[in-house]
Amino acid sequence: MQFFLDTANLELIKKYVPWGVVDGVTTNPSLIAKEGVSHEDRIKEIAKVVNGPISAEVIATDYQGMVDEGRRLAKWHKNVYVKLPTTEAGIKALNTLKKDGIRVNMTLVFSTSQALLLAKSKADLISPFVGRLDDISEDGMSLISEIMDVWNQYDFDTKVLVASIRHPRHVIDAAKMGAHVATMPPEVLEKMIKHPLTDSGLAKFLEDHKKSQSK
Ligand code: E4P
Numbered sequence: 001m002q003f004f005l006d007t008a009n010l011e012l013i014k015k016y017v018p019w020g021v022v023d024g025v026t027t028n029p030s031l032i033a034k035e036g037v038s039h040e041d042r043i044k045e046i047a048k049v050v051n052g053p054i055s056a057e058v059i060a061t062d063y064q065g066m067v068d069e070g071r072r073l074a075k076w077h078k079n080v081y082v083k084l085p086t087t088e089a090g091i092k093a094l095n096t097l098k099k100d101g102i103r104v105n106m107t108l109v110f111s112t113s114q115a116l117l118l119a120k121s122k123a124d125l126i127s128p129f130v131g132r133l134d135d136i137s138e139d140g141m142s143l144i145s146e147i148m149d150v151w152n153q154y155d156f157d158t159k160v161l162v163a164s165i166r167h168p169r170h171v172i173d174a175a176k177m178g179a180h181v182a183t184m185p186p187e188v189l190e191k192m193i194k195h196p197l198t199d200s201g202l203a204k205f206l207e208d209h210k211k212s213q214s215k
Helices: 010-019 031-035 038-048 061-075 088-099 112-120 130-135 141-153 167-174 186-193 195-214
Strands: 003-005 024-026 054-057 080-085 104-109 125-128 159-162 181-184
Touching: 003 010, 010 038, 010 186, 024 181, 031 038, 031 130, 038 054, 054 181, 061 080, 061 088, 080 088, 088 104, 088 112, 104 112, 112 125, 112 141, 125 141, 130 141, 130 167, 141 159, 141 167, 159 167, 167 181, 167 186, 181 186
Parallel strands: 003 024, 003 181, 024 054, 054 080, 080 104, 104 125, 125 159, 159 181
Antiparallel strands: none
16 A cells, blocks of 8 residues: 655655655645645655655646646656546546556546546546545545445556545555555644554653663
């Protein structure tokens, strides 16, 4: 299973890369806007720090605009995956960009029917958003479960990237279902290493060691 960081914050990416678990990065227009930096500069900076897929999303919503913008983003770095929204124009643009040899991450996936179409259209990655489904009282992980059931019947090259992750339980459930990638905010990665019994256990070990030294 691959782990991606879902952030455009360079300092946070630099903080977690030394853990040795960051396989790639996903960004979106909201995450880039939060940083107040140029899209191109930030993607290039991230690519210097992480040697893996870096998703950069288009702003265009029409077919030709997405193709033109996608071709431009793909030139920024060899590891750029162009992120396109899952719309009629998006699936057409996916088809065209794939013919150019450009790698594509299809975003804003909310149904298994969308996922199936995108696998047939040979997307490299699809991003079903689990947290946003949970937010509207749906069950985000049920979507991943159904998508993985379909994937298990075939030999698709398309990887399922679980997105809009809100907590470690989403990551664990995605792993149990065999999802290929989980992209998570840095705070979720941080929560994955923490356990209060680890902290209290370590404190006790150190306290006992100190006592034995003062005898
Ligand atoms: C995925 O690539 C998106 O950037 C992201 O996971 C969206 O998550 P959100 O619902 O927390 O904004």
